[in-house]
Amino acid sequence: MIEIRNLSKIYKTKNGHVKGVDNVSLTIQEGEIYGIVGYSGAGKSSLLRCINLLERPTSGGITVGGIDLTSLKDGDLRLARLKIGMIFQHFYLISQKTVFENIAFSLKAAKTPPGKIKNRVEDLLEMVGLADKRDVYPSQLSGGQKQRVGIARALANNPNVLLCDEATSALDPTTTKSILNLLKKINKELNITIILITHEMNVVKEICDRMAIMQEGRVIEEGRVYDIFATPQEELTKEFIESVVSFEMPEVILNKCKGTIVKVLFRGEVAGEGVISDTLQQFNVKGNFLHGSIEYIQESPLGIFVMELKGENEEIEKALQFIKNRSAQVEVLRDGV
Numbered sequence: 318m319i320e321i322r323n324l325s326k327i328y329k330t331k332n333g334h335v336k337g338v339d340n341v342s343l344t345i346q347e348g349e350i351y352g353i354v355g356y357s358g359a360g361k362s363s364l365l366r367c368i369n370l371l372e373r374p375t376s377g378g379i380t381v382g383g384i385d386l387t388s389l390k391d392g393d394l395r396l397a398r399l400k401i402g403m404i405f406q407h408f409y410l411i412s413q414k415t416v417f418e419n420i421a422f423s424l425k426a427a428k429t430p431p432g433k434i435k436n437r438v439e440d441l442l443e444m445v446g447l448a449d450k451r452d453v454y455p456s457q458l459s460g461g462q463k464q465r466v467g468i469a470r471a472l473a474n475n476p477n478v479l480l481c482d483e484a485t486s487a488l489d490p491t492t493t494k495s496i497l498n499l500l501k502k503i504n505k506e507l508n509i510t511i512i513l514i515t516h517e518m519n520v521v522k523e524i525c526d527r528m529a530i531m532q533e534g535r536v537i538e539e540g541r542v543y544d545i546f547a548t549p550q551e552e553l554t555k556e557f558i559e560s561v562v563s564f565e566m567p568e569v570i571l572n573k574c575k576g577t578i579v580k581v582l583f584r585g586e587v588a589g590e591g592v593i594s595d596t597l598q599q600f601n602v603k604g605n606f607l608h609g610s611i612e613y614i615q616e617s618p619l620g621i622f623v624m625e626l627k628g629e630n631e632e633i634e635k636a637l638q639f640i641k642n643r644s645a646q647v648e649v650l651r652d653g654v
């Protein structure tokens with residue numbers, strides 16, 4: 318378990334103090350994939366770098382697996398850090414060393430007996446699918462392959478935690494997917510807790526169990542990814558969700574609709590369409606679908622429909638109540654005109 322307690326990071330610059338992280342407290346469970354989302358400057362990297370003490374927090378504490386990292390002296394901190402791997406957006410491989418040597422470098426730094434290095438590197442290369450690239454140099458690799466080397470290097474010393482700093486932001490969508498699948502595999506097979514920071518909500522939707530949204534150094538919302546997608550509370554959270562699940566409708570379409578426009582959200586296994594068709598049968602209202610999709614978040618369906626309901630006000634009220642009782646959320650986007 319990772320516990321971040323009242324953590325603040327203040328940078329002293331020549332123009333004054335800048336608050337990178339402002340009193341953040343989070344608990345991340347063992348084996349979880351946890352996403353931290355925010356726009357540029359929100360404080361994500363500062364927070365991530367405080368977790369392994371690449372940055373010393375100005376105040377607050379970090380406990381990883383029961384060890385309070387902020388209280389450790391240099392030697393003990395170095396040892397504790399070996400159990401926290403990290404990967405980066407720009408990979409940071411050593412260009413003069415081969416793939417094998419890049420990974421071996423981590424093992425040598427941790428004083429692994431020389432006789433054990435070869436097998437370990439080969440196992441790691443196998444795990445990340447790069448056995449055939451053992452002797453090539455980073456410049457001969459694609460971005461996705463470079464990140465695989467980064468991952469192998471981060472896993473070299475059997476960490477319990479993997480920190481991912483915008484690990485897929487420099488990659489195309491297909492490569493991003495393959496790296497996310499690799500991270501999922503590592504999380505499941507090695508039971509490594511993963512914390513990733515990203516500005517891409519689709520990354521979080523794809524692999525995270527829980528997430529936090531950061532703004533101006535603070536965590537403004539936190540919870541299970543599914544719940545956050547289903548019922549976001551903060552405007553910024555809604556904005557991030559709309560970047561992957563958009564229900565914007567062209568004005569011309571809205572202007573044509575004279576009925577009540579509602580957005581309905583169905584969670585889990587509830588068959589949304591069934592509820593809607595029951596509503597239309599039981600009440601004297603006409604329905605017109607404007608938008609609809611079923612998003613799968615961690616394989617759980619989340620159905621979101623936007624529709625126009627037409628009829629007498631009283632019937633519409635009854636229909637809305639009926640839907641409300643059978644759905645996760647109903648929001649009237651616009652009353653009938």
Ligand SMILES: Nc1ncnc2c1ncn2[C@@H]1O[C@H](COP(=O)(O)OP(=O)(O)OP(=O)(O)O)[C@@H](O)[C@H]1O
Binds near residue numbers: 329337338358360
């Ligand atoms: N070394 C530093 N010195 C001074 N200010 C810093 C330093 N590092 C970060 N900051 C400031 O702290 C705030 C948070 O920055 P941080 O890099 O953590 O945000 P971020 O969400 O990771 O953004 P990005 O994705 O652009 O890196 C910003 O205002 C930034 O300018």
